[in-house]
Amino acid sequence: MKTCLVVDDSKVIRKVARHILETLDFEVREACDGREALDSCLAAAPDVILLDWNMPVMSGMDFLLALKESEVASKPKVVFCTTESGMAYIRAAIEAGADEYVMKPFDRDTLESKLQIVGMA
Amino acid sequence: MTVTVAIPAVSTRAMTVLSALLEARTGQQLASYRSWRLDMALKPLLREREIDTLDQLVALLLDGRDATIGDRIVEALVNGESSFFRDQPVFGLIGKALVARAEASGQHGQRLRIWCAGCATGQEPLSLAMLFADLAESSGIAMPEIVATDVSEGALARARSGRYTQFEIQRGLPIRTAMRWFNGDRGDWVAKPELVRMIQFRRQNLVSEAPPPGRFDAVLCRNVLLYLAPAIKARVFLSVADALAPGGVLVLGAGETVIGQTGLFEPSRAYRGLYQRVAAGMTRNAA
Ligand SMILES: C[S@@+](CC[C@H](N)C(=O)[O-])C[C@H]1O[C@@H](n2cnc3c(N)ncnc32)[C@H](O)[C@@H]1O
Numbered sequence: 057m058k059t060c061l062v063v064d065d066s067k068v069i070r071k072v073a074r075h076i077l078e079t080l081d082f083e084v085r086e087a088c089d090g091r092e093a094l095d096s097c098l099a100a101a102p103d104v105i106l107l108d109w110n111m112p113v114m115s116g117m118d119f120l121l122a123l124k125e126s127e128v129a130s131k132p133k134v135v136f137c138t139t140e141s142g143m144a145y146i147r148a149a150i151e152a153g154a155d156e157y158v159m160k161p162f163d164r165d166t167l168e169s170k171l172q173i174v175g176m177a
Numbered sequence: 178m179t180v181t182v183a184i185p186a187v188s189t190r191a192m193t194v195l196s197a198l199l200e201a202r203t204g205q206q207l208a209s210y211r212s213w214r215l216d217m218a219l220k221p222l223l224r225e226r227e228i229d230t231l232d233q234l235v236a237l238l239l240d241g242r243d244a245t246i247g248d249r250i251v252e253a254l255v256n257g258e259s260s261f262f263r264d265q266p267v268f269g270l271i272g273k274a275l276v277a278r279a280e281a282s283g284q285h286g287q288r289l290r291i292w293c294a295g296c297a298t299g300q301e302p303l304s305l306a307m308l309f310a311d312l313a314e315s316s317g318i319a320m321p322e323i324v325a326t327d328v329s330e331g332a333l334a335r336a337r338s339g340r341y342t343q344f345e346i347q348r349g350l351p352i353r354t355a356m357r358w359f360n361g362d363r364g365d366w367v368a369k370p371e372l373v374r375m376i377q378f379r380r381q382n383l384v385s386e387a388p389p390p391g392r393f394d395a396v397l398c399r400n401v402l403l404y405l406a407p408a409i410k411a412r413v414f415l416s417v418a419d420a421l422a423p424g425g426v427l428v429l430g431a432g433e434t435v436i437g438q439t440g441l442f443e444p445s446r447a448y449r450g451l452y453q454r455v456a457a458g459m460t461r462n463a464a
Pocket residue numbers: 202203204205255256257258259260263294295296297298301326327328329332381382383384385398399400401430
């Protein structure tokens with residue numbers, strides 16, 4: 057079973073994502089900000105991370121840069137999942153090392169297709 | 178306590194006229210639709226023409242003064258669903274089959290031809306164009322000619338515009354591919370002109386009109402034949418078979434097959450999931 061870490065400060069989004077991911081047979085973990093996510097990754101690296109951009113404490117972008125520098129052994133796939141849909145944001149995310157990008161709102165088909173693209177579903 | 182939900186009544190007469198219209202124009206059978214689906218599909222058109230019921234719509238149709246109403250009804254009733262790289266693995270197969278074909282012909286510079294029959298709002302031919310732009314770069318084959326047809330003018334107009342919502346763009350399309358081939362425009366994504374230019378869009382009715390001229394190395398006819406009556410389906414297979422160059426491949430939707438539908442095609446041995454013409458002379462046995 058593959059593990060997905062859902063990182064989002066919105067409880068509702070985490071719940072929706074968890075529900076979809078569980079129907080896709082993922083084991084789901086949650087974090088409310090980048091700091092928590094980093095701790096979670098250091099404890100045990102997930103296979104894939106669904107990552108919000110705007111979060112308190114540590115943003116998705118800062119998390120992504122910190123993850124690259126970190127000791128996290130196997131680098132998880134990172135799918136940005138954010139309301140930011142401008143080309144500049146997307147480009148920045150890709151340059152920072154994101155593997156895929158989902159613009160909110162999303163549904164099951166979208167998430168499944170993005171996870172397939174990164175080789176996880 | 179029982180709660181009664183008011184389901185708008187669709188009169189049998191309206192059902193009969195509308196399904197006859199759809200079948201006459203496209204061969205598509207409405208039998209699989211329930212009446213509420215019919216109602217939902219036509220609601221925007223009713224609103225646009227400022228009428229309330231399907232019976233009024235039928236009256237408008239039979240009256241004959243509104244020249245476009247028939248087309249609009251048909252366009253609202255056909256299933257036009259599509260997505261980028263739908264059933265993704267099949268695109269890998271198409272690429273492999275056509276690169277091998279180009280190489281076998283020994284004429285690298287010669288352009289292969291692909292016919293996308295029932296292209297709906299364009300995601301399928303655009304996916305092919307993006308795929309082959311990459312393959313042209315990596316394997317050196319010439320960019321194939323892509324002809325995309327549909328019976329629906331409305332769908333074709335959208336396809337030609339290359340404009341997709343955020344929702345449509347992120348179903349099946351990797352973000353890097355979207356960034357390379359589309360521009361952002363007021364929340365939508367618009368295919369770059371050089372991508373759209375790789376495709377010739379034409380209106381064509383698969384059931385009643387001849388295929389686009391010339392022979393094709395691959396024909397995609399995916400999720401179009403599902404609702405055709407068997408006799409009409411057989412006729413479409415015949416015309417597709419005629420349009421296919423010797424050794425060319427037929428591509429159907431993921432849930433579709435030729436088995437039990439036609440004796441003209443058989444599963445390809447080299448590319449599982451694609452179909453090829455049964456060798457001449459074998460047809461009768463296979464039928
Ligand atoms: C469900 S869509 C499939 C789109 C695309 N091939 C795919 O698989 O994603 C079916 C399309 O077939 C078209 N179609 C239905 N009957 C047709 C006919 N008789 N001739 C040409 N196109 C037809 C419809 O207008 C619609 O756009």
